[in-house]
Amino acid sequence: MIYRETGQFKASYQNDQALFPIDQDRYVIYAVLVIVFAIVPAFFLTEYRLNAIILPFLIYSMAALGLNILTGYCGQLSLGTGGFMAVGAFSMYKMMVAFPEIGVIPLVILSGLITAAVGVLFGLPSLRIKGFYLAVATLAAQFFLVWMFNKVGWFYNYSASGMITSPPMTLFGVEVTGPSANMYAQYFLVAGLVAVFALFAKNIARGRIGRNWMAIRDMDIAAELIGVRPLVAKLSAFAVSSFYVGMAGALYFGVWLGSAEATEAFDINQSFLVLFMIIIGGLGSVLGSFLGAAFLVGLPILLKNILVDGLGTETALATHIEFIIVGILIIGFLIVEPHGLARLWRIAKEKLRLWPFPY
Secondary structure (H helix, E strand, O other), X not given: OOOOOOOOOOOOHHHHOOOOOXXXXXXXXXXXXXXXXXXXXXXXXXXXXXXXXXXXXXXXXXXXXXXXXXXXXXXXXXXXXHHHHHHHHHHHHHHHHHOOOOOHHHHHHHHHXXXXXXHHHHHHHHHOOOOHHHHHHHHHHHHHHHHHHHHOHHHHOOOOOOOEEOOOXXXXXXXXXXXXXXXXXXXXXXXXXXXXXXXXXHHHHOOHHHHHHHHHHHOHHHHHHOOOOHHHHHHHHHHHHHHHHHHHHHXXXXXXXXXXXXXXXXXXXXXXXXXXXXXXXXOOOHHHHHHHHHHHHHHHHHHHHHHHHXXXXXXXXXXXXXXXXXXXXXXXXXXXXXXXXXXXXXXHHHHHHHOOOOO
């Protein structure tokens, strides 16, 4: 009965409607925050781990959160995540060059807001089409946005190579972008933004807006009959989703990569990668976004260490084996547990509620 909430009485509506009303949930969140902001930077953080594991995990978690809001909570299938990440990245670049005095955090948020506006524009077809046809429409947005950023010289300041490079910027006097960026500053910047906006996503998903999204997802006609406005619900989902994806793109370019080229960094593979993350992690789950990102960021590194370093497999062959294993696992999850890793955590919590009794 480790997870029993029996005896945890609520004396007010505020306590009853708390973000984490069960004590055990709060303790887990507190432990995670201590690990993220104290233990990891003190004992685990190195240059290699930051750039190979931690930053991609955090940034892809942010992107997966955005796509999960649109696809998992609102039921609107999107294949344009890579294009919207490009909007955030190029918005970040243009503002970093034009307004360096604003600061990194406001620029990341502004990049998300610009991406939200673009997402609403491309979300307008969702008012008339859905399912496979909406996926094709967002796929068209993916190709159009990447083509635009690759062909219109204004977006990359007419650079001969077509690449954008992050200029040095500071946060509280410490460099967080550029070749001389401090790894601790980069870590705390990205981890802090992801933590804050993950809590925001958790809160908005359980509120009125989130309930409207889930009503549209489950049955849009019935939702309209009970008073949910499809126009507001769908466009707000596109806006919030694109906001998260845009911030992920801004951090992806500005903090992690430092330089990017639209065709290489934001191609269709990015869209499918983030989609696979929410499928494996769990649709309609904030936790699932993190679990899926951890799985698809960590698994290739683990397999590469086993195949190349442990078994001596050639690098090219090891890459093909990674693709095969990831594909098999995605198919397996769709068949065995379509609700993803988050569902396994929910099952574990139910078991803990009954332990040590068998039923």
